[in-house]
Amino acid sequence: MRLSALLTRLIVFVAAAFLSVAAAQTTVSVVEERSVLAVQETLVDQGYEWATVLGDGLQVILEGEAPTEAVRFRAISAAGGMVDASRVIDNLSVTDSEKITPPEFAIEILRNNSGVSLIGLIPASTDRDALAARITDIADGQPVTDLLEVADYPTPPTWRDAVAYSLRALEMLNKSKISVNADRVIVNAISDSPEEKRQLETALARNTPEGVRLAVNISAPRPVISPFTTRFILDENGARFDACTADTSEAVSQIIAAASEAGFRERGNCTLALGAPSRTWGEAVAQSIAAVDNMGGGTITVSDTDVTLIAPVGTGQATFDNIVGRLENSLPDAFALTAELPELPTATTDELPQFTATLSPEGAVQLRGRVPDDITNMVVENYANARFGQRTITMGTRIAEGLPSGWSVRVLAGIEALSELSNGAVIVEPDRLLVRGNTGNEDASATISRLLIDKLGQTADFEINVTYVEELDPIAGLPTPEECIAQINAITDGRKITFDPGSADLTADTQPVVDDIAEILQKCGDLRIRVSGFTDSQGREIMNQQLSQDRADAVLTALRARRVPVSTFESIGFGEENPIADNGTEEGRERNRRIEFSLILPEPTTEETSTLDELAQDPPAPAVEDDSATESE
Known part of the structure; x- marks a missing residue:
């Protein structure tokens, strides 16, 4: 159990x-x-x-x-x-890495009043000494801080072009930050004025390296404008601004929106500036333009805190009072309104006095019309000489009595307005002043408008019909690189650059030729130009090559001494290569001893090279030549 x-x-x-x-x-x-x-x-x-x-x-x-x-x-x-x-x-x-990915080569360059600093990674194949020497030369005595590291990896194909471009940009920009890698250059800089900003942007846009993306952001200090002025006109010719000034981007948007409602269809070109009398500037101008639109026409001038409205001739009194009353009550507190309803003109048989000033495209100035006395006549002539410099002044004025009050001021204001144009005319009458012509300054109309308001008052009746012509603009009208080379060739075709026998010393007769070439190059901006030297076939080939190199270098040095920016130039001596005439005659040898200027063109891409190879293998049929044409030596 x-x-x-x-x-x-x-x-x-x-x-x-x-x-x-x-x-x-x-x-x-x-x-x-x-x-x-x-x-x-x-x-x-x-x-x-x-x-x-x-x-x-x-x-x-x-x-x-x-x-x-x-x-x-x-x-x-x-x-x-x-x-x-x-x-x-x-x-x-x-996973085993068969090949380490090469690092990205990049440089950050900073230049300011304290000097130049560089930080980044560059290929080991870079000529460090040459780069340091170039940076030191650009720094012009200021300290250079070099924090560049080196890596031994293959150099990207566009790296050298990107770095060369960035150094050219650095040379032009005293206050800048430039970011460089093989396929991109970003330039951020500060200029001293809007004019300098335009010049720098134009220069930097030229000679951009192939295959390298470029971003340029240059800021300029806003101009200080006094009086702070906007003038808007609505008449039978449409809606337009004689002057447009704003203190903020939001104010520009308000002003342009109001003008568009009134029929303005052109590109808005309001100048952002300092000197606005009130933070409500944009609101005040927009309300004033709306009042002109409601009235069906007229002129509105806002100068600092003074708003002047001139109604169209024939506007009814009730309409005028209603619109002016609403505007007066809606304007911001700082602004005061003055409104004027012009009376209908009465017929008169009296001849109206007139003064006319004209400026020809060649620079000749003619002054015709009435002045009150000899002293005024002398003042007018002297003032014209002061405004137009050494140009030819032709006086066709005459002394007359009974001229309106303030006539001398109107005449001098008209001459000053004319000096803002490249060519044109000014007509001064007792009740009206007309300015018309061409200019290379996009802001000329606004400048003239502020001038006339300042000299004649806000109620002055004046009309500005000024056309901006790009060819007259000293910046936008710069010649193309091809035009620059063509102008230089035109000079050297008639007058050769010559040297003392057997040396690289420029002759005295050549100095004016180099002066003329330098003047052209100073207007052409940043170009990549090759200065090539050639000799005749007399003497040893090695000596000829060296002599041609020395002569090309001498021309480059002479241009540098004349303040030509030659950092993008190169000089090459070709010796007796490429003769253009028979070396068996004295005349031929003289022609072969020469200096040539040409553009440095970018290397062809792989696609272009393939196309050229195909053409070389299968050339096109030759063109039929005219046997009657012969070459003249």
Whole structure:
């Protein structure tokens, strides 16, 4: 009996142990399965599809090939976030990098009053000494901080062109930050005036390297304008601004929006400037323009805080009073309104006095019309000489009595207005002043308008009809590189650059020729030009080559002494190569001894080279020549 109870207990114990082991195995299997699933889902969600997750009891094993060591570490960390990190077994490998990716070569250049600093990474093939010498020359005595590092990797094909361009830009810009890499140059700079900004933008836009993207951002200080003036006219000729000035971009938007409602359809050209009398300038001008629109025409002049509205002739009194009253009550507090309703003109048989000033395209000035006395006549002539310089002044004035009050002021204001034009005319009458002509200054109309308002008052009746001509603009009208070379060739065709026999010294007769070439190049801006030297065939070939090189260098030096920017020029001596005449005659040898100017053209791209190769293999049919044409020596 006792034996049977003991056996029973033993069987129960064994069964319990078996069940415990089975339950433990089942629990481990469930935990393993869920852990593997959770880790696998996490890795897939985070973009590590290349990793495989295996379970071994409570351990989670990661297998697979990670692209980099950093990615391998992040995958392990992701797995450790789902299960205890001690359970994660790392069996991952990292892909072998057959070739390390070359670093990006880049330079940050900063130039200001403290000097020039450079930081970045450049190829080992860079001529460090030449680069340092060029930067030192540009710094012009200011300190240079060189923090450039070097890496021995292949140089990108456009790297040298990008760096050369950035150094040319650095030479022009005293306050700048230039960012350079192989395919991009970013130029940020500060100019001293809007005029200098336009000049720099024009110069930087020339000779942009092929395959290099360029971004230029040059800021200029806003001009200070006094009086702060906007003048808007709406008449039978349409809506237009004689002058438009604003203190903020928001004010410009307000003004142009109001003008557009009134029928203004041209490109808005409001000058952002300092000197606004109130922060509500844009609101005041917009309301004034709206009043002119509601009246169906007229002129509105806002000068500082004074607003002057001149209604069209024939406007009804009730309409005039209604619109003026609404404008007067809606204007911001700082602004005061003066409104004028012109009377209908009455017929008269009296001849109106008149003064006319004209400026020809050649610079000749003619002054005709009436002046009140001899003193005024002398003042008018002297003032014209002061405004127009050494130009020819022809006086056709005459003394007359009974001229209106303020006539002398109107005449002098008209002469000053004419001096803002390249050519044109000014007609001065008792009640009206007309200015018309051409100019190379986009802001000439606004300048003349402010001038006349300042001299004659806001109620003055004047009309400005000025046309901007790009060819007259000293900046936008710069000649093209091809035109510059053509002008130089025209000079050297008639007058050669000559040297003392057997030397590289320019003759005295050549100095005026170089002066004329320098004058052209100073107007042409930043060009890439090659100065080539050639000799005749007399003497040894090596000596001729060296002599031609020395002569080309001498011309470059002479141009540099005349303040021509020659940093983008190169001089090459070709010796007796490429003769243009027979070396067997004295006349031919004289022609072969020469200096030539040409543009440095960019190297052809791979596509262009392939096209040239195809043409070389399969040349086109030759053109039929005219046997009657002969070449003259």
